[in-house]
Amino acid sequence: MPVNTQAGEPRRPPFDAEAARRLREALGMTPAHVAYGIWAAYGIRIQPATVASWESGESAPTEAELTALAGALWCAPGDLLGAPGTLREYRLALGLAPDALALTIGMDLAAYERLEAGGKWSGNDRQAAALAGALKLPLPALLRFTGRDGKLTELLTSAATTRWQAYVRPVGKLVPLPKERIQQVLQELHTDYQAAMTATLNWGGGDGTEESGRAGRAFLDGVLAEFWARLGA
Structure with a gap:
C-alpha cells in the first residue's frame, strides 16, 4: 500500500x-x-x-x-510492489537506477528525472522504443509516458464521429499493430458510437437530442480506454 x-x-x-x-x-x-x-x-x-x-x-x-x-x-x-502505474514504479519494479536507465535510452539524466517527476516527454522515437524495451512497458503506458495518448484520443474521437476509414493510418503511426486489427477496432467504435446516438434519439419522451448528446459525450469520454480494451492491451 x-x-x-x-x-x-x-x-x-x-x-x-x-x-x-x-x-x-x-x-x-x-x-x-x-x-x-x-x-x-x-x-x-x-x-x-x-x-x-x-x-x-x-x-x-x-x-x-x-x-x-x-x-x-x-x-x-x-x-x-503492487502493479506499477507511474514511470518511476515501472523502473523500481526492475531495480534500475535512474542514471542507468537514462544511459540505456540515450537520454540526459536530468531530462529523464524531469520526465519521471511528471514533466513532458522530450525524446525521439528511438528513445521511446528504448524506454519501452528497458522497462517492458505495455503500449498504453508507453503512449501515456511519452505524451501521445492525447493525440490518440483525438484521432479516436474523430474516427468514431466521422469516417473511421480516414483514421486507420494516423492511428497506426501511434499504435504499431496490424492494420487489419486497427481497422476492426475503429469500425467497432464508430458503429457503437452511432448506435448509442441513434438509440437515445429514439427513446420516447423527453428531449431526445439532449439525451443523445449526453450519450455521445459519455461514449467519447471513455473512447481511449475502450480502444485499449478492445485491442486487449
Whole structure:
C-alpha cells in the first residue's frame, strides 16, 4: 500500500506489505534476520522493528531500502510492489537506477528525472522504443509516458464521429499493430458510437437530442480506454 510521507523525507515507492511478510516467512526468516541481511549486504542499518513496520503497512521503505530488502529476501524489487502505474514504479519494479536507465535510452539524466517527476516527454522515437524495451512497458503506458495518448484520443474521437476509414493510418503511426486489427477496432467504435446516438434519439419522451448528446459525450469520454480494451492491451 502506498504510504504518505512528510515533506523532506525520501520519496517512497508503493509497497506491498503482505508480499514482504509472505516472502520472509517462506524463507524461514525473522525481521531480525532481514535487518541483518540488509546491513551486511548493503550497509544500511535498520532495526527489526522497522522491518515489522513495513510488513504491517505502518511505514514503507525508501527506494534504496526497497532494493536492499529485495536482496535480503532473494526476490526482485517488483515482487515487493503492487502493479506499477507511474514511470518511476515501472523502473523500481526492475531495480534500475535512474542514471542507468537514462544511459540505456540515450537520454540526459536530468531530462529523464524531469520526465519521471511528471514533466513532458522530450525524446525521439528511438528513445521511446528504448524506454519501452528497458522497462517492458505495455503500449498504453508507453503512449501515456511519452505524451501521445492525447493525440490518440483525438484521432479516436474523430474516427468514431466521422469516417473511421480516414483514421486507420494516423492511428497506426501511434499504435504499431496490424492494420487489419486497427481497422476492426475503429469500425467497432464508430458503429457503437452511432448506435448509442441513434438509440437515445429514439427513446420516447423527453428531449431526445439532449439525451443523445449526453450519450455521445459519455461514449467519447471513455473512447481511449475502450480502444485499449478492445485491442486487449
